Amino acid sequence: MLRINEIRKDFPILDQEVFGRRLVYLDNAATMQMPEPVLQSIVRHYRNDNANVHRGIHALSERSTRALEGARERVRTYINARSSDEIVFTSGTTASLNMSASAMVDTFRPGSAVLTTMMEHHANFVPWQQACKRSGHTFLAIPLDKNGDLDLRAFEALLSENDVALVAVTHVSNVLGTVNPISRITELAHKHNALVVVDAAQSIRHEIVDVQAMDCDFLAFSGHKMGAPTGIGVLYGKLELLEKLEPVQFGGEMVDEVRVAGSTFASPPLCFEPGTPNYVGAIGLAAAMDYLEALGLADIQSRERQLVRYAEDVLEEIPGLHVIGSPVTRAGCVSFAVDGVHPFDLATMVDKIGIALRSGNQCAQPLLYEAYGIGNITRMSPAFYNTYDEIDVAVSALKRVIDLLRSSSIRSQ
Ligand code: PLP
Numbered sequence: 191m192l193r194i195n196e197i198r199k200d201f202p203i204l205d206q207e208v209f210g211r212r213l214v215y216l217d218n219a220a221t222m223q224m225p226e227p228v229l230q231s232i233v234r235h236y237r238n239d240n241a242n243v244h245r246g247i248h249a250l251s252e253r254s255t256r257a258l259e260g261a262r263e264r265v266r267t268y269i270n271a272r273s274s275d276e277i278v279f280t281s282g283t284t285a286s287l288n289m290s291a292s293a294m295v296d297t298f299r300p301g302s303a304v305l306t307t308m309m310e311h312h313a314n315f316v317p318w319q320q321a322c323k324r325s326g327h328t329f330l331a332i333p334l335d336k337n338g339d340l341d342l343r344a345f346e347a348l349l350s351e352n353d354v355a356l357v358a359v360t361h362v363s364n365v366l367g368t369v370n371p372i373s374r375i376t377e378l379a380h381k382h383n384a385l386v387v388v389d390a391a392q393s394i395r396h397e398i399v400d401v402q403a404m405d406c407d408f409l410a411f412s413g414h415k416m417g418a419p420t421g422i423g424v425l426y427g428k429l430e431l432l433e434k435l436e437p438v439q440f441g442g443e444m445v446d447e448v449r450v451a452g453s454t455f456a457s458p459p460l461c462f463e464p465g466t467p468n469y470v471g472a473i474g475l476a477a478a479m480d481y482l483e484a485l486g487l488a489d490i491q492s493r494e495r496q497l498v499r500y501a502e503d504v505l506e507e508i509p510g511l512h513v514i515g516s517p518v519t520r521a522g523c524v525s526f527a528v529d530g531v532h533p534f535d536l537a538t539m540v541d542k543i544g545i546a547l548r549s550g551n552q553c554a555q556p557l558l559y560e561a562y563g564i565g566n567i568t569r570m571s572p573a574f575y576n577t578y579d580e581i582d583v584a585v586s587a588l589k590r591v592i593d594l595l596r597s598s599s600i601r602s603q
Pocket of ligand 1: 219220282283284285311313314360362363364389391392412
């Protein structure tokens, strides 16, 4: 059981007023707030141990390097990778997915296809689309069923009808909250000789991410979605696959020998980390993982599922409000459209009474424009530290603003 009142003391940012109203922060799918122990781990490192890593043999550099490599090992245990050599530090999910697409596309069989899905964030859609465009591979997207779950029959058909080299799929949708059955997806993909890349940007906090249980080949996530700083992320890859990839960015620390005649490169993961890595970010990421594990990942998962279910129930009571999708399992967020009300007006006006929601296309235009044909939406995304009372406050603010916007639009007609 999570002791929410105690936990909230770790997040002083939540305890503030905006525009004279108590802040209700329900935009955690965009970024989660950082708990004090993570902040302290960063301050402690800068105050006591800071020096560039891997480059020096002096005491501070060795301490910094140990802390970075300790963080790599921490990530390994958190996602249950086999080896810390499978953990590449990047600046975030977007960087991890771009790096995978650039490095992997050259390894695909001629004439093969990349399959992504209609619910992807642009970060797991556009890099593959662009890589396919450059290399002449086919780019396809798995459709959804009417509830917002992946259509697994259509997926199997696409696997049978095409020579699929790779499936790029999100674990949890950042709009629908759909939790995809990754183990089933990897099983089907592997039967057809296709690799699987998982976007775990959302699931890294809501789900228990176990790369061996999922048997995914690559997985990407960002620290800031789990209480770590911005600018740090991870690309996990099975070691035997990372070893086959050529680096796509070059510079210091990722090389073995550099001569005029040519260069050779370090082994993974260092060959994918050119330049000074964000070692303090990695230390903060490890501290965030310690923090979440100490609270209990299963408890966090169950609390967030309950909050999302509650939010969905109370939002649906608002006349003219339509929750988008009803997937078998929803985690992390509820998105909605309101008849006759523009999402930007809604989010802007509730902001003035202290409620932080997100409106827009959530970087998921194929989903919102092509699959659902609705365009922009509003999203509420609670984290474990939110309360039922905060959701009630947000819903009553939404009701008032919706009434106001509707009555002003009637008056102006
Ligand atoms: N994928 C999903 C599902 C996301 O929700 C996000 C961010 O919202 C991203 C990728 C991109 O993450 P970042 O901006 O941290 O690179």
